[in-house]
Amino acid sequence: MSTAIPTTDAPRLYSTLSRTVEPLSTSPDGTVRMYVCGPTVYGPIHVGNARPFVVFSVLRRYLTRRGFAVRHVCNVTDINDKIYVAATREGVRSDVLAERYRAEYVADTDRLGLGRPDVEPTVTEHLPEIIAMIARLIDVGLAYPSAGDVYFRVDRFPGYGKLSGRRLDEMLVTEPGETKEHPLDFALWKGHKPDEDTSWDSPWGPGRPGWHIECSAMAAAALGPSFDVHGGGIDLAFPHHENEIAQSEGANGVPMARIWAHNEMLELGGKMSKSEGNIVLLRDALDRWGRDVLVAFFLRTHYRSKLPFGDAALEDTARQVDSIRNAARALDRAESAPGEGFNRELAESLVVARQDFFQALDDDFHTPRAFAALFEAVHAINRAVEGERPDIDQLRAARAAFVGLLDVLGLAGLADPEPGAPAEILALATEREGARAAREFALADELRDRIEAAGYQVRDTPEGPQVTPK
Template identity: 40%
Template sequence: MALTIYNTISRTKEPFETIEPMKVRMYVCGPTVYDSAHIGHARAVVTFDVIVRYLRAKGYAVTYVRNFTDVDDKIIQKANQTGESCQEIAERYIDEFHRDMDALKVERPTLEPRATGHIADIVRIVEKLIAGGFAYVLDGDVYFAVDAFPEYGKLSKRKLDQLEAGARVDVDGRKRNPFDFALWKSSKPDEPWWESPWGRGRPGWHIECSAMSSALLGETIDIHGGGMDLIFPHHENEVAQSEAAFGKTFVRYWIHNGFVNINSEKMSKSLQNFLTVREALESHHPETIRMFLVSSHYRSPIDFTPKSMEEAGAGVDRLYATLQRLEALFHSAGPADASSRGSLWERFCEAMDDDFNTAKGIGILFEAIRAINRTLDDIEGAAVEAPVRSAIEAEWADILAIGNILGLMGDRPQAYFDQKKTKGLAETGIDTAFIEERIAARREARKARQWQQADAIRKELEAMHVVLEDKPDGTTVWKITQ
């Protein structure tokens, strides 16, 4: 099956064909660095991290650019509130963003440009737009004239005569059209500025991404991505200014991820349900967060709830528990041949080739996990025949390959469970010696065939979020589930 991608501009799935054979030029809008990254940012970053991993696994050479907006009204406002410079604000939150995404096991993009590093590129594009009659100057400000671009609205499917002034656009009575947007803003007191043909000033938000994208990837790129909230006006304006400036298609495939809700409500600071990545990491293992984010199709909205996170965490536990069993059976950290690919990988690729359907891919993965555990149950304690061993190792290799695409199963099983156990003990204040003592008491109760007492001890520990795993030689493994 050939890879198909849902293209926002056509509203259909289209076969993926790159500008250059097996090379992908991909640009994704990064954060405006004035505050901590939240779980919505994490969804976008993880979504495109998985897409890049998969494209590379399919043999594509991907040049992945994700920017930082490091000059913006919000950064200036924060700087004025704190007394810091805009550069200090940006540096602090860029560092924090990197720490958060590194913790989520997100691979760094090929390039991470900053808007302030491309002022010359921005000025050149604005000059082209003015010369072409697509932009005009007003008292040192430069605006894009939306009426001069007949296809304005083709990405968002919005018509100018149906839009309402003030909806995410700057209302300025001097503009020819209320939806004309700023390409360059004249300098104001206590704001950063750069020299330009129109006087000192700074770039508008939308032109920054067009400049960085064209400078680093070319005037036409294969994929442009971001959250659905960016379709209008940001990406719509990128299309207009880029195609007006260069006279060619700006982006071949537009990919937009859905929103993250918190307990069925839209995430909002005003509702006090705003969840930062750092806060999420305090309560959940990084791979639990990734599992939650990839368990739904990237275009679907997802709901961050205690139940959804509990389910995601349980899923990660099942993956690592299976790996632990495999390592114990084969006395090895991995299959003998980790490079070969079998039917499980092929089924996973079929799901991913259908618009990066990680939800279906996860379902296929867990089908395999259930099947391999049944096989392990059947052969427990018996000699493993060569054909069975070969089949199990092939599945094992595919499981690890799928995990690499999804950003899961990146740790050794024992290290994963030890980390969870340590964290769980610290949060609950339970003493390890107490748990071992209760397990020993349960073991004695079972020897004495005092099943009711043994069951009561198990329930006592389960109430403390301690789960026991009974083996033929007794209970030797226990885990913290929160």
């Protein structure tokens, strides 16, 4: 079976900036450069923070599969007001607290099994770049020092409001301050306060960066002044991303990102069983549902739709995940007792499913439609193994095609052999099935003894043999 991806259209993504679905651009070297705002590490990450992590990690998997080189950057904010507050509450130093929760964030998101971004920059590694960018903004008249702080002068940046569609004269005061020229001016540098246990030297005195400038500096350091996709939750569009644009474009004089991609919010408050309470931490959701169900749950809904988190939706997702796993099991059994013919319907259905799958993802990363295409493959496989079974070559090709689709979504593990029995034991079980089918019962018994000697048992069920540890 061909492994080429259908290339009818370029991938397209919705941009909050243009309010249209646009063809994806690449940087001059052919790479898709993508920056995604990551978490502020002041506690264990919330299941809501996992949504952008899953969406943009799977977007990257799909683009890679589609033949693009991707440079995926997702920062960690390790200097922030919230970190000082949490450190005081927990009675530890703020840098110790931030490093602890950064490590926990990495461990929790590793459990999603979607790979890691190429670069995960931290603010503490980027103070020189941040200070240089602030100095540049002062040089060009877009920022001014004031009583130990430095502020961005929003009414000097003509494009301010272009992302969120707000006009300066309509905006509310977001950050009141007595030392600012304009109530909407926002802090690039915050002078040291006595209750903060870290500070860095700067031309404007000791202090620390504001949140917005951190991302502008980290994005430029990792990707250059202009790149292809800037992602994050829609709650960040204003003021965070608006301010990133003002800083980066004000300092660098070129458009910051071509496409601004925003995922909608995960909504808690869906009905959940009483004993579980409101699961809000990613690690608790992983413990309860497992990574396959959780990843599938995030992808079943389009990234630009609100996503209610609750038992019913997750139980429904668990049933879908079971259907996918069962189709893989059905292929296992068919491969252990293949037929001899070629099943044209199976071959054609899988080609169509693959086309539908990639067309859906090309169209603004429409993962729910990609799921529907995956189920076309599930149904075609189930029909094929229930009827006259195809020969082994076609079964293996069908498995490769099916696993190829699953892998884009980070779900290839659903086609792995049953947990608990290594491949060599499953191979013995398959050989035993073959012996039984050929009525070579002495050989079948000998194979069963070998499986049991290795610590496993075989049960013959209507669905075929099940191998489990003894």
